[in-house]
Amino acid sequence: MKRIYMDHAATTPMAPEVVEAMKTAFVEIFGNASSLHQPGLEARAALEEAREKVAELIGAEAEEVYFTSGGTESDNLAIKGVALAKRDRGRHIITTSIEHPAVLEPCRYLEGQGFEVTYLPVTREGLVEVEALESAIREDTILISMMHANNEIGTIQPISEAGSIARDRGIAFHTDAVQTVGKIPAKVDELGVDLLSLSSHKLHGPKGVGALYIREGTEIESIIHGGGHERGLRSGTENVPGIVGLATAAELAGANLEEDMARMAGMRDRLAEFVLARVEDSWVNGSRTKRLPNNANLGFSFIEGEALLLRLDAEGIAVSTGSACSSKKTVASHVLTAIGLRPEEAHGSLRITLGRENTDQEVDYVARTIVEVAESLLAMSPFRKS
Template sequence: MDRLIYLDNAATTKTAPEVVEAMLPYFTEKFGNPSSVYSFAASNKEDITCQRERIAEVLGANANEIYFTAGGSESDNWALKATAEAYQDKGNHIITTKIEHHAILHTGEYLEKRGFEVTYLDVDEEGKVKLEDLKAAIRPTTILISVMYANNEIGTIEPIKEIGEIAHEHGILFHTDAVQAFGQVPINVDECHIDMLSASGHKLNGPKGIGFLYIRKGVKIRSFVHGGSQERKRRAGTENVPGIIGLGTAVKRAADTMEDRAKKETQLRDYLIERVLAEIPYCKLNGHRTDRLPNNANFSFRFIEGESLLIMLDMKGICGSSGSACTSGSLDPSHVLLAIGLPHEIAHGSLRLTLNEEITKEEIDYVVESLKEIVTRLRSMSPLYEDFIKKQGN
C-alpha cells in the first residue's frame, strides 16, 4: 500500500507521541501499586490525583467527581445500572433515545428485563432530540435522562444544555455519553446541568482501556465494582496508572489544541461535504449540517452497499467506516440511520469519514476522487441503478 489516509477517528485515534512518552516510565521505573504505603508507590497516587485535577478543570468540575474506568462502555453501564439501583425507591422510569451507543441501548434492555421502564425517544431527520417529546415523556417515576452529547455515527450535537435544564426542573438526574464530544467541543458540566458524563481516552489521542465517569457531588450512585477501596470505594481494582497518566496527558493536549484543531477540521470537513454532495449524484449528508462534530462527515450513497465501498476504499489506502466500530460485521443497517428515517436500502450504502488534525486538503481531494471512481464503478454493476436510470430517461 503506497499511502494510508486514516479517516476513522470516531472508532479510535492514534495515541499521541507525548502521551506515549508520559506513560512509559509507569511501565518500568514507576511501576508501584498506588495503594501501597511506601513512598515509591505513594508517589503514583499523587500522580493519579494530578490527572484527576487536569480532567476536572477541563469540565469545570471538582477532582473528587472524576472516577476512572476502563472506558466509555463501562462508564455508560455504571451510570445507568447504578442509578437505577440507587433510585428505584423513587421510580423505575428512564428516558434515552433511539440513536444512543449500544452501551446505553443494551443496558436499557438489561434494565427492562429487571422491571425498569425505558422510553426511547425518536429524533428528527437530522438526528436531534425534540425537546417537546422529552417533556411529554417525563413521568412522576422518571429517575434518569440519558442523552448522548454528540452522535458517534452522524456527528449531530444534541441540545444538551436545554435537556439538562428540563431534567433539573423536574428533579431528574441527567447523564450524557460524551465519548465522541469530549475533547472535540467545549463542555462545562455546570452550564449544561450534567450530573454524570462518560468519556474514553482512545477517542482523543489517548490510550485504549481507560476512561472516566464524572459523577456530580451529591448524586447517590452506587458502587459498580466491589473488592477494594480504589476510586473512593466506588470502583474497586488496582488503578491502571499508565493509562490514567496517558488519559490526563491526552485531555490536556486536547484542551490546549481544541480551538485551532476544530477550526481546521471544520474547514476540511465542510470542503469534503461540499465536494461530495456537488460531484457525486444521488447521495445525501446524514446529520445536522452545522450542529455537528468538527471532524464528522456521514454520507449515504444510493444503489451501492457500504461494505463494498469500504473494501474498495481500503484498496486505495483509505480507512473509513459504515457506522459504529462496535457493530462492525453486522449485516443490519445502522440503527441511527434508520432512526433518522432512512429506508433500509439507503442506510446500507452509508459511509462515515472522521478527520483528525493531521489530514490535508490534498488528501481530502484524493479521497473525493477515489469515492467518485468507486461509486461509479459499483453503480455500473447494480441492476437497481440501471433500472433507475432507464426510468429517469423515459
C-alpha cells in the same frame, strides 16, 4: 502505499506526547496507588495529578472524576448505578433511540429487572426534540440519558436544554460524551449534566481507560465490588500508566481545541461538498449545522456501503460504514433507520471522521477517490435508475 486514516470516531492514534508520558509511567511509576510506601505514594500522586487534568478539560472538580476502563464501563456505571440508588423512588428511565449500545444495552438489562425505559425518537436530522423529552417525563422518572453527539452521524443534541429540564424536575441527567470530549467544548456546568462519560482512545489517548464525571451529591451505587478503589465506587487497581496517558491526551486536547475544531470543520465541509456535487443521489446523514466538526456521514443510493469501504481500503483509505462496535453486523444501522432511512439507504452510508493529523492534501485525495469509486460502483449497480 501510504495509508490515510479517517476513522477517528472508532479510535484515534496515540499522540507522541501520550506515548512518551506512558513510557515514563510504566518504568518509573510502577507502584500500586493504594500502597503506603514510597512507590505507592508516587503512583497515587500521579493518579491525582491526572484526575485534575481530566477535570480541567470538562470543567469539573477533581474529586468528581472517577477512572474506569473506558466509555462502556462509564455508561454502565452511570445508568445502572443511578437506577440502583434510586429504585425505591421510581423505575422509569428516559433515553434516545440513537444511543450507543453502551447505553442501550444497560437500559435493556434494567428492563429485565423491572424498570421501564422510554426511547425518544429523533428527527430526520437525528435531533431529539425537547418537547418530546418533556412529554415523556413521569412522576417516577429517575434518570435521563442522552448522548452529547452521535457516534455515527455526528449530530449534536440539545444537552443544555435537556439538562435544564432534568434539573428543574430533580431528575439525574447523564450524557455519553465519548465522541465530544476533546473535539468540542464539553463543560459539565454549561451542559447541565450530573454524570458524563468519556473515553481515552477517542482523544488520542490509550485504549482501556476512561472516566465518569459524577456531580457531587448525585446518588449512585457501585456495580463493581472489591477493594474499594476510586473512593469506593469502582474497585480494581488503577491503571496508572493508562490514566497518565488519558491525562496527557486531555491536556493536549484542551490546549488545541479551538484550532482543531476550525481546521477539521473546514476539511469536513470541503470533502462533503466535493463528493455531493459529483455523485448523483448522494446526501449528508444528520444535521448539516449541529454536527461534530470532524464528522461527515454520507449516504449513496444504489451503492452498498461495505463495497465502497473495501474499495477505499484497497486504495489505502480507512473509513467506516458506521459504529465500529456494530460494523460486523449485517442489519441496518439503528441510528440511520431511526432518522427515517430505508434499510437499503442505510446500507449505503459512509462515515468519514477526521483527526488532527489529517492534512488538506489527504482530504482532497480521499474526496477524489470516493467519487471515483462511487461512480465505478454506480456503473455496475443493477438498482441504478436508467
